[in-house]
Amino acid sequence: MGGGGVSLCLSVYGLGDGVEASVQTPRSFSALFAHLFHTRHNLPSLILPFSSVPPLAFRLEMGVFGFDHRKSVLRHIPPANDYPGNIIINVNLEKSSSSVVYEYFAGKHKEINNSYGVAPCLLDSKDKGRVELILKYIEDGDLRRWSLPGIKAFNIGLGEWRSRFNCISNPYMYKQLLKLSAADLIAKGNSCVSSRQNSASKLLEKVFRVRLGRGFYGECLGVRADRNSDLSDEIGKLLSVKSAATGLSTDSATDTSEVAKAYGGGGSPSSSSFIIRMDEYNQWISGNSS
Known part of the structure; x- marks a missing residue:
């Protein structure tokens, strides 16, 4: 993100982790929160898949904020005094990166003066509870807790959206993300599981x-x-x-x-x-x- 200029937001659009489909796909929600924040405050921004921007395109004067939750990332991060001060890396092993990004932009949103009619919350009240529940499910899968009811079916249902989680190829991605619900994703996941089991059962006839x-x-x-x-x-x-x-x-x-x-x-x-x-x-x- 460049101060005084256009904010460049990069999100990883990856495939899921096998049948659980849980690893990178939810990063699209991180892109959603960046989009909502910049839209709410009429701030110029460009949100792109990470792979579309060459590393050398980063300028020294830009501020870079990175978010992740994977323990495997830690070994690739040098000590804080070994990389430029304009780079801030937030690795939280207790929360998914989607949740941390949501909290980051929600906090930035509150810091900005709301006297010009800006919405009091980053998410509209009609969407807030539904999106936050989805984030809880994403975090349950990302951190391999598997404690919430229907979490496996949720991840499978979310995985069915993989092909649409790209704001370049799918200009309606943000609106679609705001309409998702955990209940619908669980139902979709259960339907997929049932369909796959039926297909496998037919093969076992021979x-x-x-x-x-x-x-x-x-x-x-x-x-x-x-x-x-x-x-x-x-x-x-x-x-x-x-x-x-x-x-x-x-x-x-x-x-x-x-x-x-x-x-x-x-x-x-x-x-x-x-x-x-x-x-x-x-x-x-x-x-x-x-």
Whole structure:
């Protein structure tokens, strides 16, 4: 933000964190609060995605305010006396950056003289409670607390808005954000979960046994999930239940990544992937019925 000139507000429009879709997308609310503040006070501003501005475009005389809540960011921030005084970085591990930005602009709003009919609050009274509840849900997901009712469904519902969270490609973003409600997002999330589970259940109608490594690594159940790789989480959970029902015992001590590495793949102990030739695949499923 440049004193006496045009304020440049940069917001990160990222994708979600897997199925929870929680990491960067809510930064659009930070952009909303910057937009409301500058609009309320008729201050010139330019709000852009961070990636659209080269780092060298920052001028020394500009004041830069950064907000974040991720612990991983701390190791990238030098001591305060090692960067220019016109840079202020606020990393609050107890609040989401969206909440901190809201408090920042709400506080700046109160500092400005309201004698010219400026709204007493940054948010209109009809929107304030609804937006603040959304911020609580965003914070619950951002800080990995998962304590609020329907928080997982909320994050999934919020993730469905990802493609619209860009003020350049979507000029109606701010109006749309102000109309969102936690209840609607939770309902949307639950609907998405139900739809995905139904789609995964249909795939399990054609389940078959797989002899991993031609039986060397044991057996498991599998399905053809062509063009449905996005349902891997739901498919895995349903296969686990079906495996137990068919008498295949689960072994939580098995490191699936070791099997994957044997075939040039990798992953984590509980979730791995690899690619094999079709002729080898046919050997793994030969003699097994659907």
